[in-house]
Structure formats: C-alpha cells, structure tokens
Amino acid sequence: MATQTTTMPRTPRPFNASKPPTGALPAIPNTLNSKPSLQALRRTSLLHTTSPSKSASHSFSNRPQSGIEGTPSLDRSGTPKRAVSIAEAFPRPPRNGDRVTSLPPPSPGHRAMPSSPLASPTRTANRDSLMHGPKSMASSTNLASRYSRDRDSGVGFLSGASTTSGSNEYTTSPPRSRSSSPLGSYSTNPTTVDMSPTASAEDLSRGRSADRDGEKEMKGNVIVSVRVRPDGPEDQMSPEWSIDGRRGFLSYSGKDGGNYEYDNVFTPSDNNAQVYEASAKRLVRRVMEGYHGTVFAYGMTGTGKTFSMQGTTSSPGVIPLAITDIFSFIRETPHREFLLRVSYLEIYNERIHDLLASQPGSTGFVPLDQQTKGEEIKLREDPKRGVYATPLKEEIVQSPTQLLRVIARGDLCRRVGSTQFNARSSRSHAVVQIVVESRERVAGNGNMADNRRAGINGGVRVSTLSLIDLAGSERAAEDKERRAEGAHINRSLLTLGTVIARLAKDADKDKDKGDGSHLPYRDSKLTRLLQPALSGNSLISILCTLSIPLAGVSVNLTNIGETINTLKFAARARNNIVSRAKKGEDFIAGIDAGSKALLERYRTEINDLRRELDLQKKREEQHLREKEEREWIQEREADIERHGEQLLEMQLARTALKERIEHLNRLILCSKSSGVNSAGINSARSSMIGPAPGHMSSMSIRSSIPSNQVVRFSTASSNPSSGDDHDEDSTGGDFNDGNATLSAQVRALQADLTDRNRYIATLEKRLLQARRSSQSRTSFGLGGRFTGEVVAEGRMEVLLKEKDDEIAELRARLDDKERMVSALRSAARKRDVAELCGKRFSGESELRSPVTVDSPKTEAPLPANADGRDGLVDCF
Numbered sequence: 001m002a003t004q005t006t007t008m009p010r011t012p013r014p015f016n017a018s019k020p021p022t023g024a025l026p027a028i029p030n031t032l033n034s035k036p037s038l039q040a041l042r043r044t045s046l047l048h049t050t051s052p053s054k055s056a057s058h059s060f061s062n063r064p065q066s067g068i069e070g071t072p073s074l075d076r077s078g079t080p081k082r083a084v085s086i087a088e089a090f091p092r093p094p095r096n097g098d099r100v101t102s103l104p105p106p107s108p109g110h111r112a113m114p115s116s117p118l119a120s121p122t123r124t125a126n127r128d129s130l131m132h133g134p135k136s137m138a139s140s141t142n143l144a145s146r147y148s149r150d151r152d153s154g155v156g157f158l159s160g161a162s163t164t165s166g167s168n169e170y171t172t173s174p175p176r177s178r179s180s181s182p183l184g185s186y187s188t189n190p191t192t193v194d195m196s197p198t199a200s201a202e203d204l205s206r207g208r209s210a211d212r213d214g215e216k217e218m219k220g221n222v223i224v225s226v227r228v229r230p231d232g233p234e235d236q237m238s239p240e241w242s243i244d245g246r247r248g249f250l251s252y253s254g255k256d257g258g259n260y261e262y263d264n265v266f267t268p269s270d271n272n273a274q275v276y277e278a279s280a281k282r283l284v285r286r287v288m289e290g291y292h293g294t295v296f297a298y299g300m301t302g303t304g305k306t307f308s309m310q311g312t313t314s315s316p317g318v319i320p321l322a323i324t325d326i327f328s329f330i331r332e333t334p335h336r337e338f339l340l341r342v343s344y345l346e347i348y349n350e351r352i353h354d355l356l357a358s359q360p361g362s363t364g365f366v367p368l369d370q371q372t373k374g375e376e377i378k379l380r381e382d383p384k385r386g387v388y389a390t391p392l393k394e395e396i397v398q399s400p401t402q403l404l405r406v407i408a409r410g411d412l413c414r415r416v417g418s419t420q421f422n423a424r425s426s427r428s429h430a431v432v433q434i435v436v437e438s439r440e441r442v443a444g445n446g447n448m449a450d451n452r453r454a455g456i457n458g459g460v461r462v463s464t465l466s467l468i469d470l471a472g473s474e475r476a477a478e479d480k481e482r483r484a485e486g487a488h489i490n491r492s493l494l495t496l497g498t499v500i501a502r503l504a505k506d507a508d509k510d511k512d513k514g515d516g517s518h519l520p521y522r523d524s525k526l527t528r529l530l531q532p533a534l535s536g537n538s539l540i541s542i543l544c545t546l547s548i549p550l551a552g553v554s555v556n557l558t559n560i561g562e563t564i565n566t567l568k569f570a571a572r573a574r575n576n577i578v579s580r581a582k583k584g585e586d587f588i589a590g591i592d593a594g595s596k597a598l599l600e601r602y603r604t605e606i607n608d609l610r611r612e613l614d615l616q617k618k619r620e621e622q623h624l625r626e627k628e629e630r631e632w633i634q635e636r637e638a639d640i641e642r643h644g645e646q647l648l649e650m651q652l653a654r655t656a657l658k659e660r661i662e663h664l665n666r667l668i669l670c671s672k673s674s675g676v677n678s679a680g681i682n683s684a685r686s687s688m689i690g691p692a693p694g695h696m697s698s699m700s701i702r703s704s705i706p707s708n709q710v711v712r713f714s715t716a717s718s719n720p721s722s723g724d725d726h727d728e729d730s731t732g733g734d735f736n737d738g739n740a741t742l743s744a745q746v747r748a749l750q751a752d753l754t755d756r757n758r759y760i761a762t763l764e765k766r767l768l769q770a771r772r773s774s775q776s777r778t779s780f781g782l783g784g785r786f787t788g789e790v791v792a793e794g795r796m797e798v799l800l801k802e803k804d805d806e807i808a809e810l811r812a813r814l815d816d817k818e819r820m821v822s823a824l825r826s827a828a829r830k831r832d833v834a835e836l837c838g839k840r841f842s843g844e845s846e847l848r849s850p851v852t853v854d855s856p857k858t859e860a861p862l863p864a865n866a867d868g869r870d871g872l873v874d875c876f
C-alpha cells in the first residue's frame with residue numbers, strides 16, 4: 001500500500017481503480033431498527049407504478065408505512081414526519097427514470113448514455129420518454145424549464161419531449177416526494193410553507209395554492225440521494241443488491257440488509273450531470289434567490305465523493321455545474337445586481353486551513369507534513385452570521401472561469417494521500433463557500449436614496465452556498481500518518497452521524513427552543529461548521545456514495561458493513577434533518593448589512609468615490625479658475641508695473657523739463673541782467689515797464705530764479721561805479737556780447753521752446769495712449785473684479801490727473817516763456833533803437849562835451865527790491 005502524499009492536482013481516477021474498503025468503520029448510531037422485506041419493497045414499487053395519483057392525495061397526510069428503512073414510520077409510526085419544506089421553494093427534483101438496477105439485470109442496451117454530460121438526456125427525460133413515448137431530447141435548460149412547468153401544474157415531473165436511446169424503453173415515475181407516498185401509507189409530514197414577509201409572491205401563491213387543494217406536491221428542503229459507484233457492468237452486480245433508481249429504492253437482502261428509500265438513487269450508469277440536475281440544481285437556484293444551501297458528499301473512502309463533487313473535464317461534477325448555473329441565473333436576472341465571493345477551507349486533523357491563502361508544493365509531490373499551510377482558522381459564532389470561520393480569505397469572482405480557477409487553486413493545496421482504497425484519497429473535509437449578495441438594480445448611483453426614488457425598499461440579500469466534499473470514512477490504516485488522519489476523519493464523521501441521529505429527538509424535545517444547544521455540534525469542527533445547515537437554516541442536499549460489489553467477488557464484510565452504515569446515515573439524514581430555511585431578508589445598509597453585505601459596502605464605497613471624484617473635479621476647476629485669476633492678476637501687475645515705469649519716465653521727463661525751464665529761466669535772467677547797466681536798457685526799461693504784461697512775466701520768472709543769481713545780478717547792478725559796457729560784459733556771463741548775442745539767445749530760446757513743445761506733445765500722446773489701454777483693459781470684463789486692480793486703476797487715475805495738471809502748468813509756463821520771449825524781442829528792438837539813438841547822441845555829444853555820456857548811468861539806478869535783488873528783474 002502506498003503511503004505517500006501529494007499536492008498534485010487531482011486527476012480523474014481510473015474507473016474501478018480501487019476496491020471497496022474492507023476495514024472496520026465507525027458505527028453510525030442506529031435509531032431505525034426495522035428491516036423491511038424485499039416483498040414490501042416490491043409491493044411499494046408496484047403501487048408506485050400503478051397508482052401515481054395517490055401520491056398527491058397523500059402528500060401531507062401520512063408517513064410512509066412501508067418497512068423501508070429510512071422512513072420515520074419504522075420507529076415512529078403514526079408520528080407526523082417533521083420534514084419542513086418551502087412551498088415549491090426547493091422542490092424535489094424528478095424521480096429517477098428507468099434505473100431499476102436489480103436482478104435480473106436489464107437488457108444490455110438499456111443504459112446506453114450519451115458521452116457529454118450536458119448534452120445527455122437526464123433521468124427525468126428518460127422518465128418522460130417512458131410515460132409519453134419517445135420524443136426528441138431537449139437541452140438540459142429546456143428540460144429544467146419543462147420540469148418547472150410540470151411541477152407547477154401539479155404533475156411534478158417532466159412531461160413532453162424526451163428521447164429514446166437506441167432501443168431502450170423508459171417509464172416515467174409518478175409525481176412524488178419524500179413527503180408523499182403512492183401507497184398512501186406515509187405519515188403526515190407537517191410542511192412549513194415559507195410565508196415570511198420576504199417570501200416572493202410566487203412562493204406565497206404557491207404556498208396558498210398548496211394549502212388550498214392539498215394535492216400539490218410539497219417539495220422538501222432536504223434532499224438525500226445515494227449514488228452507487230460503478231465497480232463493473234451493472235448486470236454483474238451482486239444479486240443481493242437491488243436498485244430501483246426510478247423510485248429511489250435500494251435494498252440489500254444479505255446479512256443486516258434492508259430496504260431503503262431516498263429522494264434519489266443514482267445507478268452506476270448515471271453521470272455527474274444527471275446527479276447534479278436531480279440533487280443540487282434547484283438548491284443552487286434557490287440560493288441565488290436568497291436561501292442558504294448546503295450540498296455535501298458523504299461516503300466510504302474511494303466511493304466517488306470527489307468524483308461527484310468535482311467531476312472531471314469530460315464529466316464536470318456538482319461544483320462546476322453549480323458555478324455554471326450561478327452565472328446563468330445572474331444572466332437571466334437583469335433586474336438584480338450580484339456580488340460573489342468565494343472561500344475555500346479544509347478541516348484536516350481537526351484543524352481548519354485556508355486553502356486560498358495556502359501555497360501548493362512547487363514540486364507537486366510533497367509529504368503532508370512538509371506541505372506549507374496557511375494560518376489556522378478558528379470558528380466563531382454570531383447571531384446574524386451563524387457559525388463562520390475566521391480569518392478566511394475571500395475572493396471576489398466575476399466569471400465562471402475565475403471562480404473555477406480559484407477553486408482549482410484551492411484544490412492544489414488540499415491534502416491528498418494515497419490509501420489502500422484510493423490512490424488519491426482526500427485526507428480532509430473540503431468546504432467551498434460561495435457567498436451571493438444581490439440587490440435590486442436601480443438607475444442612478446444605486447444608493448439608498450435612488451432605491452427610495454425607484455420605490456424599492458429592499459437592501460442587500462445575502463445567501464451562502466456551501467459545497468462540501470467530506471473525507472471518506474475508512475478502516476484503520478497500517479500507515480501511522482494515515483491512521484491518525486483516519487481517526488480524525490472517522491471521529492468527525494461519527495459526530496456528524498450522532499448529530500443527525502439525534503436531530504429528531506432534539507426537534508421533539510426542543511420544539512420551543514429548537515436551537516440544538518445540547519447536540520454535540522462542538523465535538524468536531526465539521527459538525528460545528530455544519531451546525532447552521534443541520535439545525536434548519538439551510539436547504540440541504542446530501543449525496544451519499546457507495547460501492548456495490550460485483551457478483552462472485554469475495555466480499556469483505558467490513559465493506560458491506562460500511563456500505564450499510566452509509567445507507568443508514570442517508571436514511572436518518574433524510575428523516576431527521578428539518579429545514580426551516582427562509583429566504584434571506586434584504587439587509588438595509590448600515591443596519592444589518594454593515595458587516596456582512598459587501599455589495600452594499602462596495603456600493604457605498606462607489607458612491608463615496610463618486611462624490612470624491614466630483615469634489616476633486618470641483619477642486620480642479622477651482623484650481624484652474626484660481627490659476628487664471630492669478631495669471632490675470634500677474635498681467636495686471638505687469639501692466640501696473642509698466643504704467644509705473646511710464647509714470648517714472650514721465651516724472652523724469654518732467655524733472656528734466658523743470659530743470660531745463662529753470663536753466664532757461666536762468667539764461668533769460670542772465671540776458672536781462674546783461675542789459676541792467678546799459679543806459680539804453682535802463683532808458684528803454686522805463687518805456688518797457690508797463691503795468692500789465694511785463695508784470696505777470698516778471699512775477700512768474702522771478703518765482704523761479706534762484707536767489708544766488710539774483711544776488712549776483714543785484715551786486716552787478718548796485719555798483720554804479722563799475723556799471724559800464726565793459727562791466728556789463730564781465731558780469732553778463734555768456735550773453736554779454738551785445739545785440740548779436742541777444743538775438744542768438746532769442747533764437748536759441750525759440751528752438752528750445754519748439755523742442756519743449758514737441759516733447760510735451762509726445763508726452764501728451766503717450767499719456768493718452770496709456771490711459772486708453774488702461775481703460776480698455778479695465779473694460780475687458782475683468783475691471784473692478786479685484787480690489788488690487790481697483791486700487792491700481794485709482795492710482796493710475798490720480799497719476800494721470802497729476803500729469804494733466806503738470807502739463808497744464810507746463811503749458812502756462814510755456815505761455816509765460818513765450819510772452820517773455822516776445823518781451824525780450826521787443827526789448828531787443830527797443831534797445832537796438834536806443835543804441836542807435838545813443839550812438840547818434842554820443843557822436844553829437846562827443847563833438848560837444850564828453851561828460852554827458854555818463855548821464856544815463858547816474859540817471860536811473862535800478863531800485864533794489866525788498867529782498868535786495870536787482871530791480872531790473874521787474875521789467876519782465
């Protein structure tokens with residue numbers, strides 16, 4: 001026996017690769033002791049066939065009275081069966097078709113099955129073909145919908161199209177469920193109809209309808225199926241075994257044998273697709289509608305649990321088919337939005353490991369003790385969430401491929417070991433958990449406000465689908481490690497059996513309480529994890545796998561015992577588990593879903609992010625506006641600076657002008673002073689001095705004459721002794737060269753005046769331009785927007801006004817100058833005249849007496865002004 005372990009990906013195990021175990025197996029508590037005879041079974045079968053309508057009429061009234069083990073009537077005859085079901089919420093799948101696998105075996109061509117599981121006819125189809133004659137085979141989807149229609153019409157099973165396979169003939173089973181009996185001998189099964197406020201209208205109407213006529217078949221929330229692994233051709237099976245797949249019966253006539261009835265009995269010829277269709281498909285769809293659902297495979301090692309749950313590439317099992325259906329449902333339900341998250345854990349040697357957080361061995365073949373495993377997971381209990389494992393990695397998945405990939409990754413980390421019965425035996429219980437969150441889709445952001453606007457009050461609905469592949473029960477192995485693992489596996493399975501066996505008593509005892517608090521759920525991690533499902537909060541489908549020996553093959557009694565234990569386990573589960581599963585309420589965000597519904601949290605987060613995005617956008621716009629404003633301000637500041645520079649320039653020009661004017665004034669005064677001592681001038685002055693124009697000019701000029709110059713003039717003029725032409729030359733400065741110099745000064749002054757006029761005109765023009773551009777910028781729509789600009793504009797106005805004033809002043813001065821120039825001219829003319837006269841006069845006097853020449857000098861010395869300046873100034 002190989003004892004090596006591996007983390008290699010699982011590959012399909014070869015058909016009949018292992019033999020059934022022969023070792024001792026843990027005993028399952030047996031609360032059902034009777035062993036119905038094969039005759040009783042046959043009688044039942046016969047009645048099933050001949051009077052199908054009875055099933056409906058006895059749906060709720062009687063418990064089965066047959067001696068079939070697994071029906072509560074065996075030990076609690078007459079006691080109402082406690083199986084609870086939602087009205088149509090989790091309907092039983094159609095019964096098996098013509099799958100009676102009892103001796104004598106069917107004809108060889110009877111079980112010809114199509115190779116593709118999805119395209120293959122289902123058992124229900126087979127049944128249909130038998131009842132209604134051969135018809136073409138429809139797709140599995142069509143079959144499902146037809147099944148649904150028939151169920152609603154009360155027929156309970158497929159009708160209509162079907163197919164024959166070769167020359168096979170099939171019969172359709174009558175509508176029935178575990179709560180119904182064609183014999184009319186089943187005890188009453190008090191069925192709980194989910195009339196909770198969250199039940200859909202469809203559910204309610206179905207419930208009412210079922211209550212009303214009592215003829216409609218009520219569907220159980222707990223489906224128990226048995227699958228027989230093919231150990232060889234079915235017709236070579238041991239004659240002690242009889243399988244009626246169509247009716248869900250299985251009997252063993254050997255030692256400790258009995259007759260058993262289940263919701264489904266799958267023969268070796270049934271493939272994975274058929275198993276899924278009948279045992280899990282409707283559960284999966286109900287999970288999508290808001291119910292919690294649990295599917296688990298139980299059975300002896302090597303009997304096909306993993307094969308049924310995972311399947312192979314060519315024959316996908318329950319898990320991949322469920323995943324396909326989940327996404328089909330999402331596609332078919334456009335008015336809701338979904339969020340799926342998946343976790344994958346294993347219970348190995350009573351320790352929980354997160355398979356999604358673990359790393360598989362890189363070499364692919366790593367001894368168990370060397371396999372890297374993630375952090376140990378603890379189980380916690382919460383009133384809302386029930387029992388859950390934490391911390392557990394959950395991955396959000398968006399497509400079937402992604403989900404399958406995640407699970408495949410977890411599979412790589414699952415502990416697998418070689419045992420006597422299975423080369424790749426699962427050494428742990430593996431739990432895939434898919435959490436489905438859904439909510440009504442609304443236009444807008446999908447927040448609660450949008451919901452209210454759309455008239456939708458509901459929040460997020462959360463449901464969980466648990467798909468569990470249990471480790472197989474096995475006898476004590478020779479290998480120490482395998483033995484230790486086996487002990488843990490067997491102990492947990494034993495606890496599971498014990499809990500299930502005591503569920504019936506528990507329900508009787510704790511009708512009021514019903515919390516199962518005294519049940520040994522805590523004795524193993526497996527039962528603790530399954531507690532919510534076993535205690536009634538979940539729809540359950542249990543698939544028990546077993547292997548039936550071939551005829552003539554020596555049978556190990558231990559194997560037989562283990563097979564019988566599996567059958568008993570299944571029977572008890574079917575009778576004792578009571579499911580009160582209700583559709584999950586829609587959690588309103590912030591109340592219940594706060595910690596649970598990721599969808600709501602994501603929606604809230606999306607809304608928050610959207611708000612943040614809007615805010616960001618606004619901030620960006622604001623930033624852009626501010627930037628533009630800054631740029632505008634900078635432009636204005638540059639303008640102001642430019643204006644400032646221009647102003648400065650103008651100020652400089654003005655200063656230059658002032659200086660020049662002063663200079664010119666000085667020059668003019670000097671030229672006047674040059675005539676101070678001249679008699680001609682003095683005499684002319686008396687005629688020049690008029691009260692009117694000269695006075696204004698003199699006042700104006702005097703005001704701008706520096707006092708030192710005046711003093712100089714005064715000194716010169718107050719010295720009569722030296723006041724002759726010669727003296728005048730010495731004190732007259734640059735212009736003391738007589739008449740010619742005076743005319744030159746006048747010309748220079750005129751040129752200067754022209755220059756200044758031109759310069760002032762330029763200044764005026766520039767000022768005008770500056771004012772205009774400033775005004776146009778201000779009126780460009782931005783004027784007055786900012787205080788700084790207003791201030792700047794105000795300052796500009798003031799400056800411009802100052803400039804205007806200055807120009808006016810300059811103009812006035814210019815006028816003065818012009819007047820002064822014209823006065824000078826006329827003075828020059830008079831002087832010329834005076835000189836001429838003087839020359840003539842002096843020529844005559846020279847002839848007579850030279851003394852008279854000095855007379856003008858003494859004649860009228862210029863009176864000094866009050867400030868001591870030369871009085872000559874006043875002649876201007």
Ligand SMILES: Nc1ncnc2c1ncn2[C@@H]1O[C@H](COP(=O)(O)OP(=O)(O)OP(=O)(O)O)[C@@H](O)[C@H]1O
Pocket residue numbers: 012013014015016017018228229230268299300301302303304305306307308422424425426427470471472473545
């Ligand atoms: N219905 C079936 N049809 C074809 N092959 C099957 C079927 N059931 C099981 N097998 C084969 O039997 C072998 C053992 O099956 P599987 O590993 O699924 O058993 P198991 O119950 O999971 O065992 P363990 O508890 O040791 O993990 C595999 O090779 C598998 O391919």
